[in-house]
Amino acid sequence: MKNLMRMRTSLVEEVQNILNAQVEIEGNASQKYLAMATWCDRNGYKSSAKYFYSQSEEERSHMMRILRYVLDMGGTVVTPEVKMPKQDYTSIRECFEVSLESEIFVTKNINKIVAASREANDFATEQLGLWFVKEQIEEEYIARRAIEMIDLLDGESMFVIDTELGNIRAQAPAPFDAAEAE
Numbered sequence: 001m002k003n004l005m006r007m008r009t010s011l012v013e014e015v016q017n018i019l020n021a022q023v024e025i026e027g028n029a030s031q032k033y034l035a036m037a038t039w040c041d042r043n044g045y046k047s048s049a050k051y052f053y054s055q056s057e058e059e060r061s062h063m064m065r066i067l068r069y070v071l072d073m074g075g076t077v078v079t080p081e082v083k084m085p086k087q088d089y090t091s092i093r094e095c096f097e098v099s100l101e102s103e104i105f106v107t108k109n110i111n112k113i114v115a116a117s118r119e120a121n122d123f124a125t126e127q128l129g130l131w132f133v134k135e136q137i138e139e140e141y142i143a144r145r146a147i148e149m150i151d152l153l154d155g156e157s158m159f160v161i162d163t164e165l166g167n168i169r170a171q172a173p174a175p176f177d178a179a180e181a182e
């Protein structure tokens, strides 16, 4: 069975394993953002909630992008377990701190995909990985900028802070053709 699977795909086992790990990571990221969205929503931060809901959808689309890729390449995917993320936050700032920490973790794993695909001369997977490299520039930037803005807006009403955070995506830079990333 295993040999047959190997013949069906040009993905080497290590690369496929790393891609499956990334499917799980993106799935968990989606759940984390959903938890932040609901926390913001029930605490009246409607604009920030909207951002986190859309971010949750985006992470799911990342999971699907990798899952589809592995299947299109003839590989085997593992649909990940849903883990319960942190439900309670002390502040909106904490949401973005957790977000930044999580995005840095994601970036490191994306780099593993690129490194492993280069090692295996797997240029198709390298291309997939490079799309995510660009995407991560945006993701890290937004979380970092949000924390910065919360600190700069210190003293403003929470309504003003929430409204500004609702537009945080527009603050993201466009490094090389990141426009094609989501």
Ligand SMILES: [Fe+2]
Pocket: 026, 029, 058, 059, 062, 106
């Ligand atoms: Fe992602």
Ligand SMILES: [Fe+2]
Pocket: 058, 135, 138, 139, 181, 182
């Ligand atoms: Fe994004």
